[in-house]
Amino acid sequence: MFVAIGVVILLVMVFGGFAITGGALGPVMHAIPHEMLIIGGAAIGAIVTGNSMHELKALGASFGKVLKGPKHSKQDHIDAILLTARLMKLLRGEGPVALESHVQDPANSAIFAEFPRLLANKPLIALICDTLTLIVVSSGTLEVHAVEEVMDNAMKTHFHELHEPQHALQNLADALPALGIVAAVLGVVKTMGSIDKPPAILGGMIGSALVGTFLGVLLAYGIVSPMAGRLKQVIDQDEQIFHAVKQVVIASLHGWPQPLVVESARSGLGHAFRPGLSEMLDAMRGR
Numbered sequence: 001m002f003v004a005i006g007v008v009i010l011l012v013m014v015f016g017g018f019a020i021t022g023g024a025l026g027p028v029m030h031a032i033p034h035e036m037l038i039i040g041g042a043a044i045g046a047i048v049t050g051n052s053m054h055e056l057k058a059l060g061a062s063f064g065k066v067l068k069g070p071k072h073s074k075q076d077h078i079d080a081i082l083l084t085a086r087l088m089k090l091l092r093g094e095g096p097v098a099l100e101s102h103v104q105d106p107a108n109s110a111i112f113a114e115f116p117r118l119l120a121n122k123p124l125i126a127l128i129c130d131t132l133t134l135i136v137v138s139s140g141t142l143e144v145h146a147v148e149e150v151m152d153n154a155m156k157t158h159f160h161e162l163h164e165p166q167h168a169l170q171n172l173a174d175a176l177p178a179l180g181i182v183a184a185v186l187g188v189v190k191t192m193g194s195i196d197k198p199p200a201i202l203g204g205m206i207g208s209a210l211v212g213t214f215l216g217v218l219l220a221y222g223i224v225s226p227m228a229g230r231l232k233q234v235i236d237q238d239e240q241i242f243h244a245v246k247q248v249v250i251a252s253l254h255g256w257p258q259p260l261v262v263e264s265a266r267s268g269l270g271h272a273f274r275p276g277l278s279e280m281l282d283a284m285r286g287r
Contacts, residue, residue, distance in 0.1 A: 003066055003230065010222050031208035035215050038183040039176070046175055047168065055164050062165035066230050070237040072121075074273045077241050078283055079115045081265045084128060084245045085284070086111055088252035088261070096136040103132040123158050127151065128245055135253075144253045151246045159239055166231045173225035180216015184209050240269050258284070 019025050051059065065071070072080075090111075091099045102109040106129055112119050119125060131151055135142060187209020191202060247265040256264070259281065266280050275283075 001067075003227065006226065007223060014218065014222070027204055027207055028211055028214075031211040032215065034208070035180075035183045035187075035212040038186065039179045039212065039215055039219070042179045042182065043172060043176065046179075047172060050171070051168055055168060058161070059165045059168050062169065062231055063227075065234050066227050070234050070273075072238055072241045072273070074275060076117060076121075077244060077269055077273045078275050078280065079118050080124065080241050080245055081248055081262055081280070082283055083111065083115050083118060084248040084265075085252070085258060085262055087128070087132060088248060089258060091132070091135065092252065096139055099132060100136045103129040103136065124241060124245065127154055127158075127242060128249075130154065131249055144250060147253060148246070148250050151249065155239075155242050155246065158242070159235075162235050162238070163232070166228055166235060169224060169228035169231060173220045173228055176220035176224060177213075177216045180213045180219075183212030183216070187212055237270060237272070240273060243268055 015025060015028075018028070047059070048056070087099060087102065090102070102111050106112040106119065106125055112125070131147065131154075134150065135147065187205070191205040191209060194202065194205060197205075244265040247268055248261055251261040251264045252258075262280055262284060263277060266274060266277065269275075
């Protein structure tokens, strides 16, 4: 929502300010379709050239993230901590055998069934189940630092894939001013081919050529770069739930009391999604 509002404010202020100061919008509007054809076409070509189909699909999906915001709600973070804490409590209380069926087939697990939104989050469930399966098959003999390193590597790989669309958007923003110059140069070349025309006509042609530079800069710094920045914010916020799960697992393996385990995970969440300690403890008690 705020993205759309921001774009509207940007366009109104830029074009409105130009019109208020006496600028004629007619020539600008006349030139925009032609300049956008060159700039937009070149931008699409550059994106296709620099990315595989996997990255292109992720880039398309990233626009939805920018508009919708973070995927995980405050309740999702609470549920992730509770789910992981319950699984670790089961491991500590009843042993690896009791936990095995839950982590090897989460779709049919009574514990996972209580958290249907999390169950639909395949990367998160994979992190939980793969880590706990590793602990189960080793009969709990793994060193804590080894488990932590395995989780860090899995999260690093997943986060790298999440950030690829953001990098592609930022690269596009960096390229747009140069693509605008390309469109402007082509406009100047066209103008030089009509050097025998009257000054009024030449002035209009030069003005149309400069619209290319204007559009490249406006798109880069007014729309695409802010969208890349917003996408990074959304991705960073979506990563927090993975860190919370990791903290519960590692703290539990260290043998910390469960309230301290939960607090270590809760305190690492951003303020927008961090539940209160009392709220978290009440959720643990089933209130």
